[in-house]
Amino acid sequence: MPDGSHTDRPGRSVVVQGFTNSLLDPAAPMLGPLEDGGTIIANTAPGCWGPMITPRLRGGHEVTQPVYVDGAEPGDAVIIRIRDITVTSSATASGHDSSPEGFCLGDPYVAARCPTCDTVWPETHVEGIGANAVVCDVCGNPVTPFAIVHGYTVTFDDSGAVGITLPADAAERIARDADHYAALPDASRQHSILNYAPSDMPGAIVRMRPFLGQLGTCPSMPMPDSHNAGDFGAFLVGAPHDYALTAEQLAEHKTDGHMDIDAVRAGAILVAPVKVRGAGVYMGDMHAAQGDGEIAGHTMDVSGSVTLQVSVKKGWPIDGPVLFPRLDDLPPLARPFSAEERAKAGRLAAQWGVARLEETAPISVIGTAANLNDAITNGLERAATLLGMTVAEVRNRATINGAIEIGRAPGVIQVTFLAPLSALDAVGLGDVARGHYGV
Numbered sequence: 001m002p003d004g005s006h007t008d009r010p011g012r013s014v015v016v017q018g019f020t021n022s023l024l025d026p027a028a029p030m031l032g033p034l035e036d037g038g039t040i041i042a043n044t045a046p047g048c049w050g051p052m053i054t055p056r057l058r059g060g061h062e063v064t065q066p067v068y069v070d071g072a073e074p075g076d077a078v079i080i081r082i083r084d085i086t087v088t089s090s091a092t093a094s095g096h097d098s099s100p101e102g103f104c105l106g107d108p109y110v111a112a113r114c115p116t117c118d119t120v121w122p123e124t125h126v127e128g129i130g131a132n133a134v135v136c137d138v139c140g141n142p143v144t145p146f147a148i149v150h151g152y153t154v155t156f157d158d159s160g161a162v163g164i165t166l167p168a169d170a171a172e173r174i175a176r177d178a179d180h181y182a183a184l185p186d187a188s189r190q191h192s193i194l195n196y197a198p199s200d201m202p203g204a205i206v207r208m209r210p211f212l213g214q215l216g217t218c219p220s221m222p223m224p225d226s227h228n229a230g231d232f233g234a235f236l237v238g239a240p241h242d243y244a245l246t247a248e249q250l251a252e253h254k255t256d257g258h259m260d261i262d263a264v265r266a267g268a269i270l271v272a273p274v275k276v277r278g279a280g281v282y283m284g285d286m287h288a289a290q291g292d293g294e295i296a297g298h299t300m301d302v303s304g305s306v307t308l309q310v311s312v313k314k315g316w317p318i319d320g321p322v323l324f325p326r327l328d329d330l331p332p333l334a335r336p337f338s339a340e341e342r343a344k345a346g347r348l349a350a351q352w353g354v355a356r357l358e359e360t361a362p363i364s365v366i367g368t369a370a371n372l373n374d375a376i377t378n379g380l381e382r383a384a385t386l387l388g389m390t391v392a393e394v395r396n397r398a399t400i401n402g403a404i405e406i407g408r409a410p411g412v413i414q415v416t417f418l419a420p421l422s423a424l425d426a427v428g429l430g431d432v433a434r435g436h437y438g439v
Helices: 168-175 178-182 232-236 247-253 339-352 372-387 391-400 421-426 430-437
Strands: 011-016 031-044 067-069 077-087 091-098 124-126 134-136 147-156 162-165 205-207 211-216 269-273 279-287 304-313 322-324 360-368 402-408 412-420
Touching: 031 279, 067 304, 077 211, 077 279, 091 178, 147 168, 168 178, 211 269, 232 247, 269 430, 279 304, 322 430, 360 372, 360 402, 360 421, 360 430, 372 391, 372 402, 372 412, 372 421, 391 402, 391 412, 412 421, 421 430
Parallel strands: 011 031, 031 067
Antiparallel strands: 031 304, 067 279, 077 269, 077 304, 091 147, 124 134, 147 162, 162 205, 211 279, 269 322, 322 360, 360 412, 402 412
């Protein structure tokens, strides 16, 4: 496995079947190496609820082992083309959560604790079904760092188009064979949330629109996977557990791989910062669907298969991710102008003496912070720095030719707008935009 001094010949593809212990550690071995332009094929595990009720997992999610990309060095970026995302679970469960007192050391995602025997990160097992089914191996008492306040079990049709939420008897039937219905990968170490059998809103119909809640590159110091972002990462600042960071360390080392942006789906292109040698491309937290904001705190976490194509962009030290969404995921005002629209604008330009009209293409810059207001500021500043504009100009362009979209409350957003192709060309992204949108 690559360790920063490997001599293995890069492969054209890497198949990923292993997972981290929810901790992204730049010193840990990576898979690969993958050649520049090569393909990653991965089988991912559910992200939120399963790991959240599995205390031995220390980051709140269960993401794939990072992949070493040949030639990627700190200060570069990687261009990740999402070729395919396919759900393999036939059912999942989710809901709005609470964190019962006493079951963690400061943060239930990172440092779950058994309050009976005072073991932090205890090994646990499943006995029966329901909200107290996960019990401590040491003392035999239930360990519930999270509880479902209002939840549901949902099953999906064979076409991968729709699902329905289930009544209690059906949810309990699925719970008795939870790992099968969740399609947990063989290497997964989580307890499936299907064991809880929540059934508070049966009979709802849902659409399936799968995407990756986690996709990015390894941070440059050890960090719990779900906290590799400005909002969740804020909980690490001054924390009472082993993974505490300062605010300065968080800002320097995170890569914002945990976005929960529903446009990170098949057909999109993500440009991610490289902060460690080899980049360490990882993924996980696949969702069957989610409305903007993930306002319940969680959505329908599923297992799935993913195919990515990864290439290196040398000498491009971005601070956070840049996204080129699918055309149908763009806000209406950020979509490329049609030939008819450009013709009308041309006639108007001739009438008013405008010598040249801008040529533009969409871009979406990710911003993260402890709250949405600060995340918007972060996204605006990143976009301005990237494209050589003032923040005021980015504000104007996002207002008349784009939108601010919420990835996740409390603090992940997208600044999406039509940017001048001249500005995109200046930073080497013009060809990516032209090829993706046909402009």
